[in-house]
Amino acid sequence: MRLDESCERVFARHETFHPRYGWVKKGYDASADPNIFNKAAAVVSMGVGKNMVKSIRHWSLAFKVLEAVKVEGSRMPTLRRTDIGRAWFDDQEGVDPFMELPGTDWLLHWWLLAPPSQAPVWWVTFNEFPAIEFTEEELLAFVTDRLEGFGRPNATSLKKDVSVLLRMYASGHATRATFEDKIDCPFRELGLVQPSSAQKGAYRFMVGPKVTLPPMVFAATVIDFMLRAGGEDRVVSMSRALAEPGSPGRAFRLTEGAALDLLERAAESSEAVNVQLSNGLPQLVLPTDPYTAMQKLLIDHYAQFGAELRPTTMRGNAA
Known part of the structure; x- marks a missing residue:
């Protein structure tokens, strides 16, 4: 599949926040009010800051747990729960609302990239970037060149996307992830990207068996x-x-x-x-x-x- 077949032209809507534990569930629960993300009350009801509310909205859409629905006569779409959202994250019907069972985090990673993907930088990184060992600057240069003309993303947005991607999958420690790292973001436990042990400040794709992938x-x-x-x-x-x-x-x-x-x-x-x-x-x-x-x-x-x-x-x- 090609980039233009797989991805929507969406950049840096995460407000520089990578997805935290509990955010997908929080976004799903909040959508009981389909207009909650358009209301100032969302800050209080969700218990996070304004920018985090926007980030949770983005990640809920990107993971295909929610979808945007255009409303006639309004510029602001409402959100509704998808089949994926209900099957995994509903309190009554969901199989794994709090991502406690093996495989759910891998499925979310897959849904993030699967078309229609709202994460073109992620799609290009995992599907087209050829390097195994790389720096953030090298990944940014590749992504910038590859996405030239695709939605006209500006340099700042691409830099934010690359930074969030690396923080989402790689811990900040070359030897081992700390307990705080694992609590911060579930996708670091997938073992897809790790800090390089050979070059300070570089990263490495972990190619081969994935022991936690069911x-x-x-x-x-x-x-x-x-x-x-x-x-x-x-x-x-x-x-x-x-x-x-x-x-x-x-x-x-x-x-x-x-x-x-x-x-x-x-x-x-x-x-x-x-x-x-x-x-x-x-x-x-x-x-x-x-x-x-x-x-x-x-x-x-x-x-x-x-x-x-x-x-x-x-x-x-x-x-």
Whole structure:
């Protein structure tokens, strides 16, 4: 998938705040009043500052937990809860409202990048930036060049986006993340980006196995990728799932071996998928239609922890 097919022209709407623990739930709960983010009372009801209210609104939209709805005769859209929001973050229906179960943080990372993405800097970084070891300045230069002409982002906005991205995924300590780091942002626990041990002030993508990425969650994102790309085949090639821009392989920075291991383990745990060889190349084979297979994988994953996930399309659309 291409950048212009995957992303909306959205830059620096996070008010320089990366997502904190509890913010997605806070945004979902606040949307019981669909106009809350347009009201001054939001500061009191949400218990955060004005700029944080704007940031929570942005991240709730970016993670596809909420969606904006235009109102005729008004310049200010209201917000409504999506199928994803209700299935994961609702007090009554949600499977993991407080992000306590394995896999939810990985799904949020995936939804952030999945089209329609409101995070083009994130999309370019994970899908197109070729470096493994890099500095913030090198990433900014690449992003600036790649996004030239895409929504005409100004240099300040891009610099803010790159800074927030790095703070979102990487702790500030090269040796180990502190307890405060982990409390501050759940996405640092994914282990996707770490401070470089070889160069002070630099960063490194952690390419290879991800010990906290559940196999059935990964398999579900592979199917979701295919569906969002417009395909409904029951066979998915490993090359597409790994190497194509916008794919889970790139989003999760997996090697071919790590991805294949996850898919084989998913097939052992759920009847929703199989892994077969075709001309010596592994393929993900679905015994049912892709939507049903994706739902079953996620339902089976959360059932391991005694949690019941209601059927969801994982599309972000309001149901």
